[in-house]
Amino acid sequence: MGERPVTAISRVVILGASGHIGRALQEVLARESVDLFGHSSKTLDLTRSEALSVLDAVVDSDTVLVLAAALTPDRGQNIDTLMTNLAIAANVGRYLETRRVGRCVYLSSDAVYGFDVNPVTEETPAAPASYYALAKHTAERLLEYVATARDVPLLCLRLTAVFGPGDPHSAYGPNAFARSLARERAIQLFGDGEERRDHIYVEDVARLVTELIRGGASGLLNVATGESRSFRDVATAMCDLVPYDVTVASVPRRGSITHRWYDTTRLQAAVPGFKFTPCAVALRETLKAFGAI
Numbered sequence: 001m002g003e004r005p006v007t008a009i010s011r012v013v014i015l016g017a018s019g020h021i022g023r024a025l026q027e028v029l030a031r032e033s034v035d036l037f038g039h040s041s042k043t044l045d046l047t048r049s050e051a052l053s054v055l056d057a058v059v060d061s062d063t064v065l066v067l068a069a070a071l072t073p074d075r076g077q078n079i080d081t082l083m084t085n086l087a088i089a090a091n092v093g094r095y096l097e098t099r100r101v102g103r104c105v106y107l108s109s110d111a112v113y114g115f116d117v118n119p120v121t122e123e124t125p126a127a128p129a130s131y132y133a134l135a136k137h138t139a140e141r142l143l144e145y146v147a148t149a150r151d152v153p154l155l156c157l158r159l160t161a162v163f164g165p166g167d168p169h170s171a172y173g174p175n176a177f178a179r180s181l182a183r184e185r186a187i188q189l190f191g192d193g194e195e196r197r198d199h200i201y202v203e204d205v206a207r208l209v210t211e212l213i214r215g216g217a218s219g220l221l222n223v224a225t226g227e228s229r230s231f232r233d234v235a236t237a238m239c240d241l242v243p244y245d246v247t248v249a250s251v252p253r254r255g256s257i258t259h260r261w262y263d264t265t266r267l268q269a270a271v272p273g274f275k276f277t278p279c280a281v282a283l284r285e286t287l288k289a290f291g292a293i
Helices: 022-027 050-055 078-098 131-152 175-184 201-216 231-241 265-270 280-288
Strands: 010-013 035-039 063-067 103-109 154-158 161-163 186-190 198-203 219-223 247-251
Touching: 010 022, 022 035, 022 201, 035 247, 050 078, 063 078, 078 131, 103 131, 103 201, 131 154, 154 201, 154 265, 161 201, 175 186, 175 231, 175 280, 186 231, 198 201, 198 280, 201 219, 219 265
Parallel strands: 010 035, 010 063, 063 103, 103 154, 154 219, 161 198, 186 247
Antiparallel strands: none
16 A cells, blocks of 8 residues: 555544544544544434535535444334435445545445355445445445545444444344343353354454545445454353453354454555554453443
8 A cells, every 4th residue: 555644633523422422532533633523313313404504614625524433233124114214325435426525434244245255355346235224325326326426535444243332232142141241240152152253343344444544445344453353252252351250141142153363464454553452451440331340
């Protein structure tokens, strides 16, 4: 990729600032000398195109617009949530068609990939298999069309499983385990918990997004650590961090055994020297945040 340029960040607008990643990104960017503006659904209803006019006062050619807003899978996997997520992307696209911004960053998901190809790279074909994944992939393409037409640099980030403080969803994995430990001093694994996933700490995601913006990155990048661990290994590591006995039980799995791991060569080239938080440290902070230790 050649020598990485360094871009001064002057102004960032985060749409979805109250979400798990949006909050972490705000905290990291707040340590930068930037004008930072965050909007949640309480201050800006992205399903109404006219509502985005509130951004006019702060958006210009020096602004980085980060779209981190979406209805997550726990809100439902159905046509209604699909259409809501598409409406959010379409309205941001309409806004970009009529307003000049410096660049746009879209937080997508590795849900757009199937589980039939490993390792996953940016060249792995998308194969969305859920309403949420379909919305994410469609939003990527929609924003790509608009950004190309408007000559706006666009960075699409496909995030792997994010965990850490501030997550209200408790998806299966470290967050669900931490919540269960806090409530019941127990962890439930689907089957033997042998499925391997790449789990990434939310603060690392926020630091990566900040570094990628600063480096002027554009195009498509997978955001992952490059290390995949089984759910059982994660559960065992968390049990080792708490000062009490834990019951680890097996429950019937909901589907077939699948694994996912990544070739992170492109991400490493975009953020050379980036250091991920050690897994034990990230898990300990997650346990503290959920009140498990």
